[in-house]
Amino acid sequence: MGASSGALGHYLMDHFTLEDGGGLLPALRSARREPVGRPAGYIVPKYVNADARFRDKNFLRGYYLAGDSQQELYGHAFGLRGFGRALRRQVSREIPYRFGIYAQGECLPRYENYVKLDPGKTDAWGVPVLHISASYGENEHAMARAMHTRLSEILAAVKVEEMQAPSEKLSLFGKNIHECGTARMGDDPKKSVVNRFNQVHDAKTVLVTDGACFVTQGCYEPTLTIMAVTVRAAEHLADEYRRGNL
Amino acid sequence: MDAEDLSRRVWLLRLGGGALLAGCSGIDLGAADGAKLPPGLYEPSIDHLAHVLRPAAKDVKPSVPLFFDAAEYRQLQALVARMLGEDPRTPPVPEITAWIDLTVYDAAEVRRAARSLSAEHRALAVGFYGEAAVQELETRDVQEICRAGLARLNGEPSVSLESLEAKGDVFIAWLRHRAIEGFYTSEAGLKELDYKGHSFYNVSPGCDR
Numbered sequence: 001m002g003a004s005s006g007a008l009g010h011y012l013m014d015h016f017t018l019e020d021g022g023g024l025l026p027a028l029r030s031a032r033r034e035p036v037g038r039p040a041g042y043i044v045p046k047y048v049n050a051d052a053r054f055r056d057k058n059f060l061r062g063y064y065l066a067g068d069s070q071q072e073l074y075g076h077a078f079g080l081r082g083f084g085r086a087l088r089r090q091v092s093r094e095i096p097y098r099f100g101i102y103a104q105g106e107c108l109p110r111y112e113n114y115v116k117l118d119p120g121k122t123d124a125w126g127v128p129v130l131h132i133s134a135s136y137g138e139n140e141h142a143m144a145r146a147m148h149t150r151l152s153e154i155l156a157a158v159k160v161e162e163m164q165a166p167s168e169k170l171s172l173f174g175k176n177i178h179e180c181g182t183a184r185m186g187d188d189p190k191k192s193v194v195n196r197f198n199q200v201h202d203a204k205t206v207l208v209t210d211g212a213c214f215v216t217q218g219c220y221e222p223t224l225t226i227m228a229v230t231v232r233a234a235e236h237l238a239d240e241y242r243r244g245n246l
Numbered sequence: 247m248d249a250e251d252l253s254r255r256v257w258l259l260r261l262g263g264g265a266l267l268a269g270c271s272g273i274d275l276g277a278a279d280g281a282k283l284p285p286g287l288y289e290p291s292i293d294h295l296a297h298v299l300r301p302a303a304k305d306v307k308p309s310v311p312l313f314f315d316a317a318e319y320r321q322l323q324a325l326v327a328r329m330l331g332e333d334p335r336t337p338p339v340p341e342i343t344a345w346i347d348l349t350v351y352d353a354a355e356v357r358r359a360a361r362s363l364s365a366e367h368r369a370l371a372v373g374f375y376g377e378a379a380v381q382e383l384e385t386r387d388v389q390e391i392c393r394a395g396l397a398r399l400n401g402e403p404s405v406s407l408e409s410l411e412a413k414g415d416v417f418i419a420w421l422r423h424r425a426i427e428g429f430y431t432s433e434a435g436l437k438e439l440d441y442k443g444h445s446f447y448n449v450s451p452g453c454d455r
Binding site: 035 | 330374408
């Protein structure tokens, strides 16, 4: 069902990230615990290729930057020498502030990235398991190079100590658990799996309302968009039912 | 305690305590022990709640060593106490020692599981954690490191921890890491850090819309 276009299962996407960038903020080293142990998260929204001033012709689409900073709880204890009460006093009195940063980039939809039912393997309940074939392409690798440069520039500008360089390696496909695509939305039943109201072209009473319907995924987390298309699909379904069209 | 001081743990305790008092939780405090999951894994939610509530139970029994024999266990407990500057019999040293014993007990099974990964799962693990971390899980014999380390220390009882650390003693480095981890995740350690847990504003300051 839904396979008539040949698109079912294809155009799988998942965001990729460059992680692990960070270091200590020397100006904030403290001997006092902050009154509330609140982590501070931040996000720098996508601006590359979203604004003519920040055009990068080496890749399509873009990425955002994000991270957090907080007083280290006790992780620095592992790097300190010594034992006993003296060590514990040092852990409590020399509290470093850690700054972390990463970037998350958009994955382009490519036909070559797909899922299908494995012809041979089944799970514990006898259901065929998914066979997943996916990798990042030239565009993602080009974007990752730009992301790495920008992350390194920021860390240098912040002047962190004990800097941990951001990874140059793209995160594993699927690691970010933002899988989208495989039942793409479109008006043309020959090129897409569901229509604009998430109804499968081949069976209008079957709706696919998760991230599978995404044609592109942007660089942000997909949940709110999934909720929005689901609400729209449900409202349309209710309207159609009231009109007697189902 | 005002609303801002209410940590997630305190909320959980109150929620769980209320549910138990009401007699409607269905929570079996022994369930965590009986869970048939691989070593180191817990069922989410219920097991964690049971674990959090467990210290409140009055009939907590002293730990029975799982891996070390009685003499080794006493030696281990004394070492942990020295590393932390605490009395071996006073909390949190006994509970940290029990946790280390459990970790070492589980180590062989964890290593066996790591070695039996399929090629695809191993590649996935390397993708997540890196080759060095996966190799360490596959090859590092923590049980042997501990047994040999304790036996070696038996032969030189007056040796200082500092000199062993300076020499890069593998057992001392491993145990120091576990003792620090155990202490700063114990009630006493968190209190010493003045850690109040994650908490959040109900309304963001300066943002009235």
